[in-house]
Amino acid sequence: MSRIWFWAVFAVGVLLLCGCWDQQLMKNERNVSIGGIDQGSNGMIRATVSIRDISVTESGTKDTSEVHSVLARSTQHAREKIDEEISGSYSAAKLRVLLISEEFVKNQDMMPYLDVYYRDPKSPLSARIAVTKGKAEDMIAHKKIGSKTIGLYIDDLLNSLEKSTTIPRVNIQTLHPLDRGFDFSLPYLIDHNGKPTVSGIALFKGVQMTATLDQDDSKLYLLLSNLQSKKTLLTLRVDNPQKSNGYDYVSIEIKSLKRKLKVTVSDDQQIKVKLQLKLRVSVVEDPSNHLYSMSVLHNLEKILAEELTDDSKEIVQKMQRAGHDGFGIARRLMSFHPKLWKQINWSEEYPKIPFDTSVSLQIVNTGITE
């Protein structure tokens, strides 16, 4: 009897101890907070990572950032090479931002290099992705901006811009190639006086970057794509011939938004798109301040609507020229007109589609009381 017990306990113990094989002690890992991919020589990539370390002492915590850069054949290869370079084992589980250089995404398909992120169960799928003008390596080499390490800084920067509807909410997961029928856009980072700054967004055609939009246009672009975030503030020019320059601008906050996107196919297989945007806004800044009068108010509404319509048309044209289908028109065709979809060559057809774009606007609030 006691022998049976002994073997039973022994067997259970041995079976359970197998679990220790999968242990990944937090203290042994080196955690990457930001990674970057650049074009390397001979078809290789240059991968750069910044490892964030905190040392906790009695006087407080100290943040440091350690940068490593390797030339590798693929992302996984790069991981291995970095792992050889650093002390401890490499872990990307806490990656916050992945930077890809403009040169890289303009010249080649970046999807193969993201593949490893979709396989690893500890993968940081919520990490943000951004395109950098110039090399990602140089951006990461800043190590620290103020008291924040570079990874945290760019993450917080992108986070705050996402909230103000300046850049789309994109992370590794939303980029997954299974999600077809529309093109994504990524935040576009530039190095401005030694500080990473978002200058707008980069538009993609499929997996290649084709154009950029500046911050003002990207806000309108996001409104047209019905991707409004927590808060959207637009500052528009209103020509005011009687007053000096300071009176030229009006700031409006978008309170609510209704977008109508209609893709119609006529009998002769002509694709037409009707894009309507209805905004209800509140005026948060208006130096000339005559909005108590209804005629002035309606006049302002008219001016703003016209201006927004013109800007929208320009943006749509730019998108068409770049072959960027950010509104997901392809997806509508796929689902509602599958026969037509099979016949056409989308990349040729898309720039030719006539867009009927219009923005209407209603001011619902002009003061501080709501």
Next chain:
Amino acid sequence: MGFFSQIFSNNRHVGKSAARKSRVAPIEKNVEAALQNNISYVDQALFHTEDLVSRPINYLSEQGCLLYLNSVCDPDKIQEVILKPLLKAQGVNPERDITANLVEKHTNLEPVIDLMIRGYAVLFLEGREECYAIQVVFLNNRAVVEPANEKSIQGAHDGFIESMQVNLQLVRKQINSRNLVVRQYTLGKMTKTDASIVYLNDLASPELVKEIERRITSINADNLMNGYLVLEYMEDKSLSPFPQILQTERPDRVAGNLLEGRVALLMEGTPAALIMPVSFFVFYQSPDDYNSRSLAGSFIRLLRLFSFFIAIMLPAYYIAVVSFHYEVIPMELFYQIKGSVEKIPYPPILEALFMELTIELLREAGMRLPAPIGQSIGIVGGLVIGDAVVRVGLVSYPMIIVVALTGIASFVVPSHEMSYSVRLLRFPMMIAAALLGFIGIVFSFTFMMVHLCKLESFGTPYFAPAAPMRLKDWKDAVVRFPFWKLNERPIDPQPQKLVQETRAKEERGDDRG
């Protein structure tokens, strides 16, 4: 070999030979007419114990002798209720003259000897073939004070003491019902301890009472000195980590449970009542819940139930996170934890075991020491060790937080028995977490839940309102609804009457609901 067989037979043959020597008591020995014969018989029956006093006495013209054990009898009482009345006696019947409240006439000597041990004085008279046992027991009761381990903020401040009579009186004071029944037993072959079960005749299930009676009477042991010993004999599964009988020192808690159809066991010398059958949730009910308003009571009770999960799972969760699943921690916290974990040389499980055992040691040391020194142990342990251990790099800061939180959470339970269980249970949880991470926690938690669902207390389900599910009972098990909402008793002790009130608020002419 002889050596080993002696060890493994637990020296049984020694016990046997000792047992053989003991005196086999005759069942009957009649009182003889000769006074001296009776005295010497009693003296022999008590093995010439030196606290036996025999005082010659004169009752009118008769020669007599008063025998008693002076260690259990009250000399003032003997003076007051025996000696003085007998001096002034008129008639021939000492039973009438003696003013004690209990006087028994016996013709058989054997039961008289047992009574002497319990504080009776025996009066023998020359020429009479009978004797009189007079109760003159020396009562040395401590005051009825609030029990130190079951304090309440609001509510009654009385607690049980070591005398069963006083305890029964405390219970009766709470429930003035003729249905409150007391059944008395004498337990223990040697200790012969008085015990009584108390229940409400019209409420407690008859099968339950019968079962409890069966279990009490079938215990065959020499030593049943107190309730804590009886508890293990009566429990369904002594090796389960969960207690299946509630010990309480509060009369109001006993009364509350009796009114739900449960049964209480009181014993001489035990300052507590054992309540049976109980469910898991009874251990998390405190009289304070009922003495405060229902919102406050519900909040505190939810907090306590939540503390159960913290106490058994928090260290396990932390170990699993730090050694398997660090990606679940939010980023900023992750780097903070990583910063302090980095310099610890041991795996988290050793770190946790070290700290948990230190806390248990401190607790035990603080309990054993007299109160003034006990406090300084707390300071030495809590502050000095807690701080130094981190500086040296044996344990990380987050681990200190986790262990401290767990310690606090395990002391929240209103029952000490359950508190011990909870503290024990977290060790297997921690080991499972160290071996298999979250999966280990899930496995061991499932294992525990299966055990809880399977467990029975006197034939009633232990995990009662949860499994088997009865949502109505959650009103008093998980939270505490206002009393006028608790129309029915919990079903798990199978009370004879389920309804405990009807439309309480409506009958008051109040339709506020």
